[in-house]
Amino acid sequence: MRPDLYAAELKTIEVLASLKIKVQPVSMAHRYTCIRFRFDLLSSPRISMDRLFRAEAMLSEAIGQITRVRKDKDSIVVELPNPCPPMFSFDDVKEELRKVDSTLPLALGRTDSGRDFIVDLCKLPHLLIAGSGSDGQLNLLETMLASISEVRTPDEVQFILVDIDGNSFDKHSDSEYLMEDGLIKDYGVLFEALEWLDNEIFRRYGLFVDMQCRNIVEYNRQADDKLPYLVLIVKDIVPIQMARGKDFETYLCKIAAKARAAGIHIILASSKASTEIITGIVKNNMPARIAFHTDSALQSRIIIDSLEAMYLQYPDNILFYSPISKKMKQLRLYEAERRYDVRFFQ
Numbered sequence: 001m002r003p004d005l006y007a008a009e010l011k012t013i014e015v016l017a018s019l020k021i022k023v024q025p026v027s028m029a030h031r032y033t034c035i036r037f038r039f040d041l042l043s044s045p046r047i048s049m050d051r052l053f054r055a056e057a058m059l060s061e062a063i064g065q066i067t068r069v070r071k072d073k074d075s076i077v078v079e080l081p082n083p084c085p086p087m088f089s090f091d092d093v094k095e096e097l098r099k100v101d102s103t104l105p106l107a108l109g110r111t112d113s114g115r116d117f118i119v120d121l122c123k124l125p126h127l128l129i130a131g132s133g134s135d136g137q138l139n140l141l142e143t144m145l146a147s148i149s150e151v152r153t154p155d156e157v158q159f160i161l162v163d164i165d166g167n168s169f170d171k172h173s174d175s176e177y178l179m180e181d182g183l184i185k186d187y188g189v190l191f192e193a194l195e196w197l198d199n200e201i202f203r204r205y206g207l208f209v210d211m212q213c214r215n216i217v218e219y220n221r222q223a224d225d226k227l228p229y230l231v232l233i234v235k236d237i238v239p240i241q242m243a244r245g246k247d248f249e250t251y252l253c254k255i256a257a258k259a260r261a262a263g264i265h266i267i268l269a270s271s272k273a274s275t276e277i278i279t280g281i282v283k284n285n286m287p288a289r290i291a292f293h294t295d296s297a298l299q300s301r302i303i304i305d306s307l308e309a310m311y312l313q314y315p316d317n318i319l320f321y322s323p324i325s326k327k328m329k330q331l332r333l334y335e336a337e338r339r340y341d342v343r344f345f346q
Helices: 003-018 049-063 090-099 134-151 187-211 216-222 238-262 280-285 297-304
Strands: 023-030 034-041 068-072 075-081 105-110 116-120 127-130 157-162 178-184 229-234 264-270 288-291 317-321 329-332
Touching: 003 023, 003 034, 003 049, 003 075, 049 068, 090 105, 090 116, 090 134, 105 134, 105 317, 105 329, 127 134, 127 297, 134 157, 134 229, 134 264, 157 187, 178 187, 187 216, 187 229, 187 238, 187 264, 238 264, 238 280, 288 297
Parallel strands: 127 264, 127 288, 157 178, 157 229, 229 264
Antiparallel strands: 023 034, 034 075, 068 075, 105 116, 288 317, 317 329
């Protein structure tokens, strides 16, 4: 054990003892996102949340890093940020992407155990991303674009990219994966696109009825002229919510509720985690969520209804929550410089 980790272990025992929590060390594990100490409880297993929060504050001050302290059955688990986290790129997950049985795969990162974590956007079916670090959010969005384009052709999926008053998506303007006029940078064009999506859903439903199908999967199995999946990605909803929030939420409710069967999916990102931006309507229509680090418990709760986002240490660490998963996943993003797929930029 390295001296600094040994000192951290001793300091943890000392702090817990000052709060009348007696423990003995059991194990230490190097994970991708953290270093995890486990201590067996020698005192009463009944420990209040107040004492755990006090232990976190005291350890964070003593060690100089945000420290997570939690109770796990008859043990105390203490997590410190990994000082030397491993680096990996999008190139490392390409082979795995081609193997998975997924319609619109999203490679989100690697778990603490070092396994690539890939989800199917079709099953989510819509996703909200929020928390501090706009660069990390943009890198994640780029990874999502590259993930889908790695296994799907432009005939199978088309993107609509929204970046109001920004230029983050300008490099995709000539991409064959982009819909015609699919790079949106002002409000007027955005709401025209939302109106078109709403109409497109009803058009597709009419085709399903004619073909006696229930969704896009069944339709594409039978039809000669197959329908592409459509993915709407909004880089930041903050200016939209501030300027025309009611109009945007009206369209969001109309589209999100019916879009899955029609093969239309929405990914929203927000640079600000507040109730004015991430309203109840937005959360109700975005069942899957990704949180970056937040500065307060309130911000963390707004995104994922949990405090966990407070304890994320690095800009490329995220928490993924989905109603189809039993527990939240902490992931480390792929290295930004090498993650992009050339096919998407052609």
